[in-house]
Amino acid sequence: MEKNKEYYMKIALAEAKKAAAEDEVPVGAVVVKEGNIIAKAHNRKEKKGMATRHAEIEALERASKKTGNWWLENCEVFVTLEPCAMCAGAMINCRIGKLYFGARDPKYGCCGSMYNLCEDRRFNHVVPVEGGIMEKECAAILSEYFKRKRK
Numbered sequence: 001m002e003k004n005k006e007y008y009m010k011i012a013l014a015e016a017k018k019a020a021a022e023d024e025v026p027v028g029a030v031v032v033k034e035g036n037i038i039a040k041a042h043n044r045k046e047k048k049g050m051a052t053r054h055a056e057i058e059a060l061e062r063a064s065k066k067t068g069n070w071w072l073e074n075c076e077v078f079v080t081l082e083p084c085a086m087c088a089g090a091m092i093n094c095r096i097g098k099l100y101f102g103a104r105d106p107k108y109g110c111c112g113s114m115y116n117l118c119e120d121r122r123f124n125h126v127v128p129v130e131g132g133i134m135e136k137e138c139a140a141i142l143s144e145y146f147k148r149k150r151k
Contacts, residue, residue, distance in 0.1 A: 005100055008032055008078040009134045012102070015042040015055065016080045016141050022047060026141045029055035029079040031063035031072070038075070039063035055079060056087035060094055071095050073125075080138040082109035082131060088117040091127050099129045102138025 008030050015028025019042035031039040041058030045051060056079055064070045073095035082105040083091065091099055099118055101111060110117045111129045118127035 003035060005078070005130075005133050008037070008076075009080070009100065009102055009138070011037065011040060012055075012078045012080050013134070013137060013141065015040050016138070019043045019055070020141065020145050026145045027055040027079065027081045029059035029077060031059050032076045032078065033063075033067070033072075033074055038066045052086065054084070054087050056083055057090055060090055060096075064094070073097055076100065078133070081105055081142065082111050082113055083118075084108045085110040085115075085117060088127075091118060092123050092125050095125050096127045099127050100133050101129070101131050102134050103142060104131060104135070 012028040012030045016026040019028065020026035024043040024046050028042045030037055039059045039062035041062060042055045044053040044058060056077065063072055063075060074097055076098045077091060077096050078100045080102040082101045082103065088110045099111060104113050106113050112131050116129065118129045
């Protein structure tokens, strides 16, 4: 059975649900190499008390440890929310093969919404981007989380 984009995004959504249960902004990320998940993570900014502990950074670090290399060019990243400038930059630096994201982020998204760092040819590596994978489901978990926080 060949796994499709939705298969991996569902796993990223499960990570986002873990984040919500820990009172973190519900974002999940999965790193896939040759069809196999090599890392998954969710936001841990509150737990770690560090602004850099985004799901994508956590997942990229775990993938690098698993492969023994920071160079992840044969890997794909699936993340529930469009990455910010920091995370997009990390993916460029890791030489990620392709990025898939769910919900668009009009305030911080740097993979198509505000800007598209990943596909900017001025960098030494370009990360092809495909957004909108299970977009409604990915946006819903964020909306629900922030509704609860406002109450």
